[in-house]
Amino acid sequence: MPTQSSPPSITVRGLAAGLALVAGLAVSSCTAPPLGAEPDSEPAAGRSSVAGDDGAHDDTPHWSYDGAGGPDAWADLSSDFAACSTGLAQSPIDLPATMPDLRDVVHLDVGVAEAEEADSGHAAQVDIDDGSTVAYLGHDYVLKQIHAHTPAEHTVGGVVPAAEIHLVHADDDGGLLVLGVLVDEGAHDDAWQPFVDTAAGAEGAVADLDLPAMLPASLAHWSYDGSLTTPPCTEGVRWLVLATPLELSAEQIGALGAAHAHNSRGVQPLRDRTVVGGDATITRTD
Template identity: 50%
Template sequence: MNLSKTLPLLTASAAAALLLAGCTSGSGTAASTPTPTTAAEPTQWSYEGDSGPSGWGALEDGFATCATGTQQSPIDLPSSTALAGLPLTLDSERTEGEIEDTGHTVQVGAEDASEVQYDGMTYELAQMHVHTPSEHTVDGVAADAEFHFVHQSETGERLVAGVLAVEGAESSAYDAFAENAAKASGTDADPEIDVDVAAMLPATLDHYAYEGSLTTPPCSEGVQWIVLSTPIELSAQQLAEVDKAHPGNTRPAQPLGERTLTRGTGSVVVEND
C-alpha cells in the first residue's frame, strides 16, 4: 500500500543527519564555520534491484519490519479456505477525490466516500490506489491489477479492502481514474475525479480476511485485510492506462505463517446524494 493524506503509507524519513565540516583560515588558524543543517531526504525505495522488496528491510532502521515481520502482506489466498469469517458492511456515498502520482502509485484521496463496519469497529476511507499486477494472488495466480481502498478508524487502526481486477468489459466507474492515471504527475490531469465506491466494487462482498501489514515500507503490521473474492472487470485499454504510470509496483506474496485466513460475506449501503 502507499501514502495517503492521512496515512504515512508510501515513504519514511531517513534517519541519518548531515556532518558539520570545518575549514582552515589562510593564516593557518583553524576556524569552525557552522554549516546549516537541512532536512534529511526520504529514503528511496523501489520495486527492483537493491532498493526493491527483497532489500527494503535494510534500507533504514524504520523499514526493518519489512524483513523481520511475521504478519506481512500480501499473501497467496487459497480458494479452498473454508473457515467461516465475520460479515462486513460498507456505506458508500458518491463524492469527488483528488488524483495524484505519489512516485510509487497513482492514488485518489477520497475522504468520506465510504465507511466500513467490521468486527465492531468503524473505518473511514482515506484513499484508494492501484498495483499492477495484483499483489494478492489466488492459488498462486495474480490478477491484472489490484485496487486498495485504505480505511482508518478514529483511533488509528487500519483496514484495507483489496479489489482484484481482470480483463473483460469496460467499467464506467473506473473511467476517470484510468484516463488520468498515466498523466497524474503532469499538468494535463484533472485534479479531481468522481468517486463512487459502491460502483467500483463487485456485485458481492464475499471476502477473504486476515491480519497483515502495509505492502510498502515501512511495512507496518496490525492492518486488517479484506480481499474481495470476486474480481471486477476492466477493459484492456483501461488496464493499459492504469499500468502506464507504475508498471510492476507489486510486492511478492509473503508467508501466511500461523495466521488464520477466513471467508466472510458483506453488504453495501448506498447513501442518497
C-alpha cells in the same frame, strides 16, 4: 473465484470503493504504519498522503520495486524498515483458492465520493475528500485513498490477477483497514473509468466516484491480519480482499500501470495466521 453464503457480523459504513493504507501514514500502495505511514508507496515530492497501502514521508529513504532499492533490500535501507524482513505477519499473501467458511458479515453503506489525483510516486492513486467509513469490530475506519498495483499483489491459489486496487481506510488511532479488489483483464468498465482518468491523470485532476457501481456484485471476501505492502511494512493492518474480481479492459489496466509498472511486492509467508471468509451486504446512501 468462489463465493459463499454468510455468517456473523461487522458493519461497514460509507465504504468507498475505488486501493494498499498509510505508511507512516502515507498511502500509496499497501504498506502503512499508524497515521503518517501507509501501505505501499511514498507520496510524490512535496506531498504527504494516505495512499495505497503504504505511504511515506518526504524524508523516507528511497525505495523501489526493483534494483538496489527493491523488496529484498527494503530492510537494509533504514532501521525503520526492519519489519520488511523480520515481520511475522506480512502482506501480501497467497489466498486459498477455496473460500474458507464465512465467519464475517460486513455491511457497506456507500455513495458517491469526491476523489483527487494524488500519485504517491509508487502508484496511481486518488485521495478521497470525505464521506465513506467502515465500522469494523468496534472501530470506525474512514476511506482515505484508493490506489492501484499492476500486477496484483495478492495471489489466489498461486494465480496472479492482472491488477489489484486498494481502498485504504484509517481510524482515529491510526489503525488501518484495506479493502482489496482484484482485477482481471476483460471488458471495459464504465464505472471505473473516472478513477482511471483521475488516478492516472494530471496533477490536481478530480472526479466523482460512484463507489456502489464500482464494487463487484458479490462481496464475499478473504479476511486476515497483515501489513503494509510497502516500507515500512508496518503490521497490524486488517485486510479484506474481495473474492469476485472486477473486469477492466487492457487499456484501463495499461493506463493505471503506465506510470508505475510492476509496482507489486511478492507474496509473503502465511506462517501461523488464519485466513477466514466473510460476506457483505451493501446499501446505497445517496
